Amino acid sequence: xxxxxxxxxxxxxxxxxxxxxxxxxxxxxxxxxxxxxxxxxxxxxxxxxxxxxxxxxxxxxxxxxxxxxxxxxxxxxxxxxxxxxxxxxxxxxxxxxxxxxxxxxxxxxxxxxxxxxxxxxxxxxxxxxxxxxxxxxxxxxxxxxxxxxxxxxxxxxxxxxxxxxxxxxxxxxxxxxxxxxxxxxxxxxxxxxxxxxxxxxxxxxxxxxxxxxxxxxxxxxxxxxxxxxxxxxxxxxxxxxxxxxxxxxxxxxxxxxxxxxxxxxxxxxxxxxxxxxxxxxxxxxxxxxxxxxxxxxxxxxxxxxxxxxxxxxxxxxxxxxxxxxxxxxxxxxxxxxxxxxxxxxxxxxxxxxxxxxxxx
Numbered sequence: 001x002x003x004x005x006x007x008x009x010x011x012x013x014x015x016x017x018x019x020x021x022x023x024x025x026x027x028x029x030x031x032x033x034x035x036x037x038x039x040x041x042x043x044x045x046x047x048x049x050x051x052x053x054x055x056x057x058x059x060x061x062x063x064x065x066x067x068x069x070x071x072x073x074x075x076x077x078x079x080x081x082x083x084x085x086x087x088x089x090x091x092x093x094x095x096x097x098x099x100x101x102x103x104x105x106x107x108x109x110x111x112x113x114x115x116x117x118x119x120x121x122x123x124x125x126x127x128x129x130x131x132x133x134x135x136x137x138x139x140x141x142x143x144x145x146x147x148x149x150x151x152x153x154x155x156x157x158x159x160x161x162x163x164x165x166x167x168x169x170x171x172x173x174x175x176x177x178x179x180x181x182x183x184x185x186x187x188x189x190x191x192x193x194x195x196x197x198x199x200x201x202x203x204x205x206x207x208x209x210x211x212x213x214x215x216x217x218x219x220x221x222x223x224x225x226x227x228x229x230x231x232x233x234x235x236x237x238x239x240x241x242x243x244x245x246x247x248x249x250x251x252x253x254x255x256x257x258x259x260x261x262x263x264x265x266x267x268x269x270x271x272x273x274x275x276x277x278x279x280x281x282x283x284x285x286x287x288x289x290x291x292x293x294x295x296x297x298x299x300x301x302x303x304x305x306x307x308x309x310x311x312x313x314x315x316x317x318x319x320x321x322x323x324x325x326x327x328x329x330x331x332x333x334x335x336x337x338x339x340x341x342x343x344x345x346x347x348x349x350x351x352x353x354x355x356x357x358x359x360x
Contacts, residue, residue: 091290091356093132093253094124094349099231101261102139102186102221109296110219112338113260114212120342121207128350135207136199136248137214138234140261141222142171142178174198174244178226179233181245186218199248227259228276228321229269235283252358255284256349259322260296262312262333273321285359288326292352294345295322295330296338306332327352 100110125131150160150168158165174180181198184190191213193200204210235255238245249255257280271279281288297319298312299305311334322328327348331341 089354089357091128091130091254091353091358093134093250094128094130094353095134095249095253095255096136097231097234097248097255097257098135098137098215099227099234099257099259099261100137100139100215100217101225101227101263102141102217102219103223103225103261103263104219104221105262106217106260107219109260109262109333110216112336113296114215116338116342117211117215118208119339120346121211123343123346124349127346128353130254130353131202132253133202134199134248134250134253135201135204135211136181136234136245137211137217138179138181138230139217139221140178140225140227140230142176177233177238177244179230179238179245181234181248182214182217185213185216186220197247198245224268225261225263225265226269227261227318228265228271231257231259232271232276232279232283236279239283249283251285254290254292254349254353254356255280256292256294258294258296259318260333261315261318262298264298264313264315265318273317273324276321277324287357287359289352290356291325292327292345292349293322293325293329294341295319295328296333296335296341297322297330299330299332299334302332305334307334 098113100106100113102110124133150163150165153160154165154168160168170176182191183193183198192206192210193214194204195201200207200210234245235249237243239249240246269276280291280293284290295315295318297315298307299314300307300309300312301314301316319330322330329345329348331338335341
């Protein structure tokens, strides 16, 4: 977003008293996942603005204690080993990509994401069979946050934070590229990512606090957010040999993409929802079911929205993109707590992992 075009105060339009749907309560979540049997399927439904992936089939219903239950089919027991190798079928690795809007209205939402990560990754570790993780955070512009932060100052003064306005420092190298994995906070202080890569691994020291540092990507980014373009670049051109994100995306890993933005991507990113989906599937060598997509977006156009007036834009293009995946889900960015969304998503990730077929 140009700084002056950023959304208004994200907190001002939140309606924490939003009515609860049968499966979504305040969080505005509905998540779907295919059944693990060949029995007829039914699509998950609910209120509060969330909708499940169109290719998915499980159903979510409210439990007696207000939680969410998922119909993921009959319990078929443990994962059968591969008859050729003797190893357990399903995914052994997961690549987590977080695409976080760094425009001027996103401070509260970034804090909510950061605060929910520890519970999310703990639940993944305790539930999902894969234990080998790559975790990368990217923002939605091409590294010009300092210039944006000085935009207003330089309309009035010749100097901003000690730099002449006609000679402001500019991002260089990987830091100037849209979709590059972040390793520093918005002030340029290292967040502690170890290993020399632009992503964390499961052995990362202080994993939760490092993620929290990275997820708070700041609010001085360009107001013309490009979340989908950043996402595609992160796993395609920037993932090649010698590129900034080299090694992040692995062919034999489940890919879990989470994007969070309070504005629609309706012309900023190149392409269309169908094109974004095709590009992401191509990055996974055509294996659409090896991708889980989670979107936290505005829901004012949905039944029983969580977002109040002017809190976030309706995002039909982003919603369409997420729900075009078998394992695609959306929730409301205006939810006061993202934990229920991520808790519900663990079941979908687990199902996708169990059904994962590594490329031959």
